[in-house]
Amino acid sequence: MERDDLGALFGRVVRRLIAAERPLLEAHGLTMWEYSVLTHLAKQPTETQQALAAAIGYDKSRLIPLLDGLAGQGLLVREPDPANRRAHAVRLTPDGLARLEAARADIRAMEEELLSVLSAAEQRHLLAVLPRLAD
Amino acid sequence: MERDDLGALFGRVVRRLIAAERPLLEAHGLTMWEYSVLTHLAKQPTETQQALAAAIGYDKSRLIPLLDGLAGQGLLVREPDPANRRAHAVRLTPDGLARLEAARADIRAMEEELLSVLSAAEQRHLLAVLPRLAD
DNA sequence: TATTGTTATACTCTATAACTATA
DNA sequence: TATAGTTATAGAGTATAACAATA
Numbered sequence: 595m596e597r598d599d600l601g602a603l604f605g606r607v608v609r610r611l612i613a614a615e616r617p618l619l620e621a622h623g624l625t626m627w628e629y630s631v632l633t634h635l636a637k638q639p640t641e642t643q644q645a646l647a648a649a650i651g652y653d654k655s656r657l658i659p660l661l662d663g664l665a666g667q668g669l670l671v672r673e674p675d676p677a678n679r680r681a682h683a684v685r686l687t688p689d690g691l692a693r694l695e696a697a698r699a700d701i702r703a704m705e706e707e708l709l710s711v712l713s714a715a716e717q718r719h720l721l722a723v724l725p726r727l728a729d
Numbered sequence: 730m731e732r733d734d735l736g737a738l739f740g741r742v743v744r745r746l747i748a749a750e751r752p753l754l755e756a757h758g759l760t761m762w763e764y765s766v767l768t769h770l771a772k773q774p775t776e777t778q779q780a781l782a783a784a785i786g787y788d789k790s791r792l793i794p795l796l797d798g799l800a801g802q803g804l805l806v807r808e809p810d811p812a813n814r815r816a817h818a819v820r821l822t823p824d825g826l827a828r829l830e831a832a833r834a835d836i837r838a839m840e841e842e843l844l845s846v847l848s849a850a851e852q853r854h855l856l857a858v859l860p861r862l863a864d
Numbered sequence: 865t866a867t868t869g870t871t872a873t874a875c876t877c878t879a880t881a882a883c884t885a886t887a
Numbered sequence: 888t889a890t891a892g893t894t895a896t897a898g899a900g901t902a903t904a905a906c907a908a909t910a
Contacts, residue, residue, distance in 0.1 A: 597856060599768070599833070600840045601746045601761075606863035608743050609786065611736045626736075633734070644868065651744065653902070658870060680868040680909045698734070705735045711861055719854045721732060726846055728741035779891060788879070793893060815886045815891045 614704050622697040623667070627652060627660055632694040635670060635686040642681045643672075669693055749839050757832040758802070762787060762795055767829040770805060770821040777816045778807075804828055 619629055630650045647654040661684065664670050669690035675681040709717050754764055765785045782789040796819065799805050804825030810816040844852050
């Protein structure tokens with residue numbers, strides 16, 4: 595066998611990342627899925643719950659208690675959509691954005707350290723290639 | 730935000746890989762963990778159950794029904810270790826190796842196709858860099 | 865009739881502790 | 888007392904279906 599499967603290689607990297615992220619997120623009072631919601635809302639300021647669930651690859655029914663928790667902490671608000679009274683528009687609050695950015699700063703620092711085993715050119719190559727494989 | 734988190738990028742790639750692998754493995758009558766066991770035994774022909782569980786990142790208690798199923802299909806055998814009668818040595822059978830190689834051929838073909846969005850040089854760079862991030 | 869959010873339920877996956885037989 | 892394998896059980900995570908309100 596000339597090399598390991600891609601699934602095994604990528605899987606091991608993801609496990610490392612998850613293990614390294616968990617305590618950082620926990621220190622900011624966030625789970626991985628909560629962080630994922632905040633991250634998406636920072637990119638896409640207003641989303642219906644359904645669009646949000648689809649975008650982050652989560653189930654719309656599991657999303658409800660997740661949003662309840664984040665709304666309870668004041669990190670996001672659910673506003674009735676005047677154009678479609680069935681839909682709720684989910685929006686990040688300033689507190690939510692601040693919490694996200696604080697958590698992200700820690701995660702980015704961890705990532706830089708993990709990437710530091712690679713040369714600057716290798717890091718550039720990797721970051722250029724990953725989004726193309728992810729789509 | 731200059732780029733997505735590494736966790737998000739790698740996570741999306743892994744989800745793609747898992748989604749693409751599942752039907753291939755299913756066609757060979759294997760789950761992902763079963764494939765993982767066979768793959769490890771092909772590299773490391775004889776292992777105790779405990780060492781095997783640790784190596785693939787699985788729980789020793791969950792491993793038992795998994796090995797039962799694979800042994801029932803004749804893909805591996807559990808032999809009492811004469812030196813230590815508590816331990817069982819797990820060993821791949823010729824059928825197990827054949828099943829693994831058939832599944833792996835399909836998976837490799839899928840991987841080549843997924844990687845084909847990259848140039849040959851980009852593929853080389855990626856495959857050189859991944860194992861260093863995985864450790 | 866279809867869609868949005870919600871709730872309830874069942875199912876799978878995973879982690880923990882306890883048991884046996886050996887050492 | 889500790890270890891290898893096993894079993895049982897509880898917990899977390901996930902998927903599915905059904906419901907109310909609105910379109």
